[in-house]
Amino acid sequence: MAGGNAIRGTRVGAGPMGEAERGEAAPRRRVLFWCAQGHETHVAFASDAEVPDLWDCPRCGLPAGQDQSAPPPAPRTEPYKTHLAYVRERRSDADGDALLEEALAKLRARRGA
Numbered sequence: 001m002a003g004g005n006a007i008r009g010t011r012v013g014a015g016p017m018g019e020a021e022r023g024e025a026a027p028r029r030r031v032l033f034w035c036a037q038g039h040e041t042h043v044a045f046a047s048d049a050e051v052p053d054l055w056d057c058p059r060c061g062l063p064a065g066q067d068q069s070a071p072p073p074a075p076r077t078e079p080y081k082t083h084l085a086y087v088r089e090r091r092s093d094a095d096g097d098a099l100l101e102e103a104l105a106k107l108r109a110r111r112g113a
């Protein structure tokens, strides 16, 4: 006839053993990373884990390093964008459609042969 009282007295995760484990079993150290835009990122590593030189900034995606005064430079994406813009400038949508049609026609011809 134990009933509800026994169940109510038991809580998962509580108790002396649980507390001790949570506090000390996995010591961690916090490492700071800075990206080129000055975002500060705190990352917790297990004490026996290897801390990487670079960490992706969760706010802007740039690589972040542990030296605040000399963050890793942002990777260059300008040339690619500029090239794309250049291509867009030169080719109108109509030209694009024509090129696509041409390519598809060739493909069909090759497949049909």
Ligand SMILES: [Zn+2]
Pocket (backbone or CB within 6 Å): 035, 036, 037, 038, 039, 057, 058, 059, 060, 061, 062
């Ligand atoms: Zn950032």
